[in-house]
Amino acid sequence: MMRPGMLLALLLSPLAMAGPVNCPEQPIRLAYYEYGLLYDSGRGIDKDVAEELMRRSGCRFSTSVLPRARIWADLASGELDMSMSGIQTAERDRFAWFAPYLAMKNYALLNKSAAAKISKADDFLANPDLQFGVVRAFRHGKQQDEWLAQLRQQQRIQESPDAETLYQKLKQGRVSAIFSQPPVFAKYLQKLGMQSSILIEDWTPGERGVPHGLILAKQRFSQEDAQRWQVLVRQLRDDGTLRTIFLRHLGPAEAQTLLDF
Template sequence: MKIAHALGLLLASFALVTGAKAFPCPNKPVRLAFYQYGLLYFENASHAGQGIDKDVADELARRSGCKFQFSVQARARIWKDLESGWLDMTVSGIETPDRTQFAWFTPYLAMKNYLVLRADQAEKIHSANELLNSNLRFGVVRSFHHGSAQDAWVEKLRQENRVSESVDAKTTFLKLKTGLIDAMFSQPLVYRKYLDDLDMTGMAVALDLTPDEPELPHNLVLAKKSFSEAEASQWRGLVLEMRYDGTLRQIFRRYVSERETERLLSF
């Protein structure tokens, strides 16, 4: 039933997109903001943007024919600017009840968070209870959501003044490296890049504290102040095309293995 429903959405969206003479682009460039986050978005030696999110955004621009204006911002700022209407889009966002008040969401990849823990503390922590009952200091990126169970744990740690906030993931990993924090949540395609970039190989281990939880959908996010529901559905149609014609798979395979690609596509 789930597959049939998805295929039905695909066919409806495909007819909507291809049946028109041209994609209904806004009358000004689409303002889309990235945030630096592992293999999702990073800058190379020439300071050019790369990563899964950049490739997805480039493909959306190509398929729609719309002009885009890209920027890179802190994650907390992005959510505020989407709510105010200053931004039109962002990428790899997690849907929450409060965010649905001002944005539309379309999934295009799925990931789950693992506990990334300093190796010298690893023998102490094997479960969520051991984490919560320890005195370890925890790091988070401001405005990040990690999933229902993990967010509840973070809130408990926050009440105990054991949480250190940072503006981005790289800063949080630097705190882990220097011992300012002992642990954090992160996804494989994120923590692998930062552990390598920051020469932290062997300094941290990753644990799955929620083995029964599925991968969490990450979405293309459209501001409701910029797009109507019908317009958001047209962008959703482009994303569905990218999934079912294999384009998303091709993008993911540029950065991760086939096994990890299957996980990213499990939304």
């Protein structure tokens, strides 16, 4: 049973007191980026989450689709107000607030020709003939980013502007492996007919999925504004809306992993 003092502290917390969001006079400029089942040709998990936030907030929005690197630059400069499924870092904390609504873990996807010689990340690192592919400006998780930094020092990283280009390189053998998440490889392995030629492995079994969230530019939103949006996002999880959205695009097991944040 909750003690009265604990209940009072909860009721008086800034998030509990935040209330409905404050809608700015000008439409909120929100950008999506094309990425697997998160956003794919006008539909996806991010689109569904954003539309639910639009409905519940009552605010006016102006939306666009931009490359991921451009989105981060525009959020930092104030040219953009909001985006979806971003990873919080110390660098990004300088210009943005975050409200997580899903967690995604990156798995290693290997061409089966390379997989015959590779059973773990250290095996890949030890083979100088193998190239690894990444999407430019993407963050993967602490262990995976530290491992990738070693490959960068050896000039064994190939960057791509988007996920589809990355998967094309994997299919063509221009890279031997990539990191990717279930909502992304669920789309591209089927789209490119790669299901039988790719092996999926967990190279960081002790690492949980990385939280991804709504991104709010500090040039547009105050800390109090951000807290109000965080409350709204949290309500989507608490009332089951996020689960419903995830199940719209993924199977039950995959949808459950997204809620682990």
